[in-house]
Amino acid sequence: MHNQPKKYIITGAPGTGKTTLINLLKDTIPCMDEVSRRVIINEQENNSNGMPWEDINRFTELVFKLTSKELLNVSTQVCDRSLLDLEAYLTVANKPIPKYLQEFPYKEVYHKKVFFAPTWFDIYCKDAQRLQEFEYCLTLEKALLEQYTKKGFEIIMLPKTSAVIRTKLILEAMI
Secondary structure: OOOOOOEEEEEOOOOOOHHHHHHHHOOOOOEEOOHHHHHHHHHHHOOOOOOOOOOHHHHHHHHHHHHHHHOOOOOOOEEEOOOHHHHHHHHHOOOOOOHHHHOOOHHHHEEEEEEEOOOOOOOOOOEOOEOOOHHHHHHHHHHHHHHHHHOOOEEEEOOOOOHHHHHHHHHHHHO
16 A cells, blocks of 8 residues: 555545535546445445444444555545544544554555545535534534644645535645
8 A cells, every 4th residue: 555646635524515526526536435424324224333423433443444445446546535534533422543543554545635625504414324413513623623633634625615616626736
């Protein structure tokens, strides 16, 4: 994994437009879809409890395993979230950060520039995999910013504007 080009991250709290951006970017560059949503869907379909609002430790482990495998895809250039997001979720839940996350080589795998989609009330909506209240999203946003800053990433705050303009800004910043 260490010899690969570093992957860019689009992060932010739930419901901030990350998936919309990834779907637009896919027309231009290879992207990795959000792993956590796929894990939640799979857990729901199997009547299991690996969701952040149920067994966050199981959820973290499942997302870590699947993400670690998918990060090996050399062509991927942009990721919908990163493993560092798990540390923010665990911090908000007052849970310890597992050793495998503490020791993960974030700087070697991910690009220093991180695109951050801010919490945005006007576009936020709950769905079957997004059960969090808006207030929780604000708390998680703060934890995400702290985790990324603490690890030395450069936060590029995306403006609250159309997805097309946001996508153009991301592509320009990647050059």
